[in-house]
Amino acid sequence: MFKDRVEAGEKLAEAVAAKGPFENPIVLALPRGGVPVAYEVARRIKAPLDVIIVRKLGAPFNEEFAIGALVEGNPERVLLNEEAVYRLGVDKSYLDQVVAREREELHRRQKLYRGSQNPLEHLEGKSVILIDDGIATGYTMKAALAAIREQNPATIVVAVPVAPQDTLPEMERLADRVVVLETPEPFWAVGAHYERFDQTSDEEVIDLLEKAKSELGEEEK
Template identity: 85%
Template sequence: MFKDRVEAGQKLAEALEALGPFENPIVLALPRGGVPVGYEIARRLKAPLDVIIVRKLGAPFNEEFAIGALVEGEPERVVLNEEAIWRLGVGKEYLDAVVARERDELHRRQQRYRGTRTPLEHLAGKTVILVDDGIATGYTMKAALAAIREQNPAKIVVAVPVAPADVIPEMRRLADEVVVLEVPEPFWAVGAHYERFDQTSDEEVIDLLAKAKEA
């Protein structure tokens, strides 16, 4: 159990520091909740901080359940949970609509957080530390990993405070290293493992990105 995202980031930073040093590191956080975690890591490792914007594709009648994810890039990439789509009987019309809606939100966040700049153009040869406040189904993380891998980084490290045991083997397959502090059993939801799990605002994301640049 973590007090909040700041404490989770500090503990994760300690674990990563023990693994290092990392060659030419960059911390990429999934907004919005991954940014306070990533800020603490970037500060401790003295690495640049940026965001990689991924949008979960929610299921009909339960938007918290991921049937896939959309990740920024050229072109943008859609990763689908084909088994869940088949099991829930999700049709093409619904999929097209949810992708279009999340693409609009992805573009809004790109403009607010970075303007026209994209971090995916500058990852070749770097150690990318990919951070979120936790993993549930893993589809947003998988989408981010696919986009990052195409840019030929030297190494990808997935770092999260909490995740269910069943997603870790897939993360290990897609990344070079995986750091998870807590693997609770049973796993209910990421927020259940924080005392305070308020929604991170756009303003907080923008502020932390600016502070990281000044450090």
């Protein structure tokens, strides 16, 4: 159980730093909740911080259950949970609708968080540390990993404070290393393992990205 995302980030930062040093590292967070966690890691290992924007595709009548994910890139990628789509009888019309809605939000966040810049274009040969505040089904993380892997990074490390044990084999297959602090059983939801799990705002994301940029600049002087 973590007090909040800051405490989780501080603890995760120590665990990630112990796996280093990393050659040419960059920390990528899944916004919004992953950013406060990733900020602490980026500060600890003195790496630039950015975001990779992924939108969960929610199931009909239960948007919290992921039937897939949409991830930014050129082109954008849709990763579907084919088994869930079939089992729930999700039709093409619904999929088109949910993808269009989440694509609109993805574009809004791209513009708001970093304008026209795209970190996916500058990952070749880098050590990418991919961070969220936790893993539930793993579909947003898998979509991010697929997009990152296409850019030929030197290595990819998935780092999260909490995840269910049964998601780890897939993460270990897709990433080069996985750092997870807690794997509680039973696993109910990511937020259940935090005392405080308020929604992270756009303003907080922008502030932490700017703060990280400023601090890294000062370190390099």
